[in-house]
Amino acid sequence: MSALTLTTLLEFPLVEPGDNLVDQLLASLDITAVALKDDDVLVLAQKIVSKAEGRYGYLNETQPSEAAIELARSIDKDPRLVELILEESVEVIRQRRGVVVVEHRLGYIHANAGIDKSNISSDENNPRVLLLPLDSDASAARLRQALAERIGKNVHIIINDSAGRAWRNGTVGMAIGTAGFEPLESLIGEEDLFQRPMEVTEVAVADELAAAASFMMGQADEGSPVIHIRGAKLRPSKQGSRSLIREKSKDMFR
Amino acid sequence: MSALTLTTLLEFPLVEPGDNLVDQLLASLDITAVALKDDDVLVLAQKIVSKAEGRYGYLNETQPSEAAIELARSIDKDPRLVELILEESVEVIRQRRGVVVVEHRLGYIHANAGIDKSNISSDENNPRVLLLPLDSDASAARLRQALAERIGKNVHIIINDSAGRAWRNGTVGMAIGTAGFEPLESLIGEEDLFQRPMEVTEVAVADELAAAASFMMGQADEGSPVIHIRGAKLRPSKQGSRSLIREKSKDMFR
Numbered sequence: 347m348s349a350l351t352l353t354t355l356l357e358f359p360l361v362e363p364g365d366n367l368v369d370q371l372l373a374s375l376d377i378t379a380v381a382l383k384d385d386d387v388l389v390l391a392q393k394i395v396s397k398a399e400g401r402y403g404y405l406n407e408t409q410p411s412e413a414a415i416e417l418a419r420s421i422d423k424d425p426r427l428v429e430l431i432l433e434e435s436v437e438v439i440r441q442r443r444g445v446v447v448v449e450h451r452l453g454y455i456h457a458n459a460g461i462d463k464s465n466i467s468s469d470e471n472n473p474r475v476l477l478l479p480l481d482s483d484a485s486a487a488r489l490r491q492a493l494a495e496r497i498g499k500n501v502h503i504i505i506n507d508s509a510g511r512a513w514r515n516g517t518v519g520m521a522i523g524t525a526g527f528e529p530l531e532s533l534i535g536e537e538d539l540f541q542r543p544m545e546v547t548e549v550a551v552a553d554e555l556a557a558a559a560s561f562m563m564g565q566a567d568e569g570s571p572v573i574h575i576r577g578a579k580l581r582p583s584k585q586g587s588r589s590l591i592r593e594k595s596k597d598m599f600r
Numbered sequence: 601m602s603a604l605t606l607t608t609l610l611e612f613p614l615v616e617p618g619d620n621l622v623d624q625l626l627a628s629l630d631i632t633a634v635a636l637k638d639d640d641v642l643v644l645a646q647k648i649v650s651k652a653e654g655r656y657g658y659l660n661e662t663q664p665s666e667a668a669i670e671l672a673r674s675i676d677k678d679p680r681l682v683e684l685i686l687e688e689s690v691e692v693i694r695q696r697r698g699v700v701v702v703e704h705r706l707g708y709i710h711a712n713a714g715i716d717k718s719n720i721s722s723d724e725n726n727p728r729v730l731l732l733p734l735d736s737d738a739s740a741a742r743l744r745q746a747l748a749e750r751i752g753k754n755v756h757i758i759i760n761d762s763a764g765r766a767w768r769n770g771t772v773g774m775a776i777g778t779a780g781f782e783p784l785e786s787l788i789g790e791e792d793l794f795q796r797p798m799e800v801t802e803v804a805v806a807d808e809l810a811a812a813a814s815f816m817m818g819q820a821d822e823g824s825p826v827i828h829i830r831g832a833k834l835r836p837s838k839q840g841s842r843s844l845i846r847e848k849s850k851d852m853f854r
Contacts, residue, residue: 348608348824350816360793440852447852455767464792508803512766512853513709513846516784516804518811520768530770531818538718549762549818550770557772558812562604564785564803565833569793570602579819592767598694598701599766599853 350577352562353380354570360467361393361571363400368492371572380574382499387578388489389559391571392478392507392522393465395485401477403430403461421446427461427475434459434477439600452482453591454522455600457510465569479505482523483586490525502526502580506556512599519560521552524587527580529553550590551580604831606816607634608824614721615647615825617654622746625826634828636753641832642743643813645825646732646761646776647719649739655731657684657715675700681715681729688713688731693854706736707845708776709854711764719823733759736777737840744779756780756834760810766853773814775806778841781834783807804844805834 355374361367367390375382382388410418410425414432418425421441428446432438435448439455450456460478468474479485486503493501505523510516521529529552559573594600609628615621621644629636636642664672664679668686672679675695682700686692689702693709704710714732722728733739740757747755759777764770775783783806813827848854 348816348820350606350812350819352604352606352812354602442852464796465794467794511804511846513851514774514804514807514844515846516802516807516844518804518807540719540721542718548770549814550765550768550772551815551818553768553770553772554811554815554818557808558604558606558815560803561805561808561812561832562602564805564808565604566602578815590768590770592765592769597767598696 348577350558350575352558353378353574353576354562354566355380355572355574358394358570358572360569361397363397363402365398367394367398367489368496371489371493372496374572375574378574382493382497382501382574383576384500385502385578385580386499387502387504387555387575387580389504389506389556389573389575390489391563392460392482392505393462393476394571395479395482395505395523396476397466399479399485401479402466402474403477405473405475406471417441417446427458430475430477431459431461434461450478452478452522453588454509454520456507460507460509460522478507478522483525483588484523486523486525486586500526502578504552504556504559506559508560517560519553519556519558519563521550521556521587521590524552526582527552528583528585528589529587530589531581551578552587552590602831604812604829606812607632607828607830608816608820609634609826609828612648612824612826614823615651617651617656619652621648621652621743622750625743625747626750628826629828632828636747636751636755636828637830638754639756639832639834640753641756641758641809641829641834643758643760643810643827643829644743645817646714646736646759647716647730648825649733649736649759649777650730651720653733653739655733656720656728657731659727659729660725671695671700681712684729684731685713685715688715704732706732706776707842708763708774710761714761714763714776732761732776737779737842738777740777740779740840754780756832758806758810758813760813762814771814773807773810773812773817775804775810775841775844778806780836781806782837782839782843783841784843785835805832806841806844
């Protein structure tokens with residue numbers, strides 16, 4: 347029988363800059379009584395990776411540019427936050443009150459450059475926000491490597507984030523960093539049930555698993571930023587998640 | 601421990617028009633040794649629902665309109681297929697060679713109106729394609745109702761389809777029909793880890809489960825159009841999946 351099991355890791359601590367996520371992962375796996383096996387998948391919420399990397403932006407220390415001030419006025423948002431969004435972006439795609447959709451410097455199209463204010467401890471006198479990791483694929487690869495060295499298991503890593511979609515309400519998880527496997531599986535050359543070539547040629551498996559993990563993270567009452575997945579048959583690969591991002595030349599919507 | 605388990609139902613038969621999906625589901629659950637419980641989720645591939653409902657379009661019997669002929673020429677596609685796409689749609693959103701992105705009459709933005717040629721038995725002398733169900737929410741509600749009557753269990757139903765995204769490569773599963781639960785969960789009024797109101801206020805839980813199920817369907821070598829999910833805590837609701845579709849007035853991308 348083909349089955350996939352997703353387990354919420356228990357008692358994952360609040361992450362502070364400089365924390366060793368591998369130590370925290372191993373402790374939490376232990377508490378949850380999950381013994382990692384080769385080919386297991388660990389999905390980490392972007393927030394804990396960003397926090398461990400100290401990716402905070404401090405509003406009082408941010409000097410908004412002319413462009414940020416102008417954009418902030420038209421969308422009714424804090425110009426310092428808009429400055430941080432623009433610094434994290436390569437292009438503004440759309441804007442409307444309270445939200446600006448940008449191409450993040452890592453390539454994904456994301457509202458507010460993925461900058462977040464929820465679930466962040468913040469001093470009222472020095473408010474801060476959390477930026478996406480500097481390079482999510484590199485962060486995922488480091489975690490995978492460190493786990494291999496520490497416990498001798500080859501696991502797959504996904505760093506996920508909640509994202510809005512163009513035409514649908516609500517967020518879904520998407521993969522912003524991966525390590526160990528092919529995030530985009532090609533079916534080119536494969537046949538359908540009636541021995542004809544498949545029409546749909548690529549499946550974003552990393553995004554499907556990221557969405558499943560986001561569901562689990564959202565189901566927990568307490569903060570549950572790591573989900574363990576067992577039973578996924580993934581194709582090994584050294585590439586990260588860039589193949590998930592549509593090239594601008596093939597983008598019909600900007 | 602909070603866990604979610606997805607199981608591929610075994611030996612689901614090839615579906616023909618008029619087939620009773622409930623009979624087929626119960627037989628396949630039996631073979632897979634899964635006894636349904638209240639609050640379990642069954643995710644059905646759109647294809648089997650469409651097939652049971654006989655939602656075929658026959659190209660030789662399709663008379664393309666002027667508009668279809670013109671569009672077909674500009675995107676280099678069979679004008680009869682384009683006619684069927686237009687009949688299933690309310691608006692053409694974008695077009696390029698081989699593909700037309702439309703607003704389907706049920707509201708979702710979908711390439712080629714979700715019309716499919718893969719995994720369909722088709723006579724070369726009378727080629728056919730498969731359209732989406734007439735009303736996926738109604739189909740889901742009927743299945744849920746029938747299962748309640750037959751075995752006395754209240755399960756949740758998702759009808760899923762693979763869809764492309766505006767800015768990302770590869771398809772992911774999305775929910776085109778639901779029954780039994782709130783597909784879009786609001787977090788309005790809830791607090792984050794630091795007792796501040798949540799910023800992200802809506803999660804598309806039906807799409808996240810649809811994506812997880814699509815992953816499983818894609819992992820099976822044989823056709824596996826039904827996935828059983830246990831462990832999801834869903835909020836009961838009589839509404840279908842319409843809340844997942846962004847209103848046109850709030851759409852920044854058309």
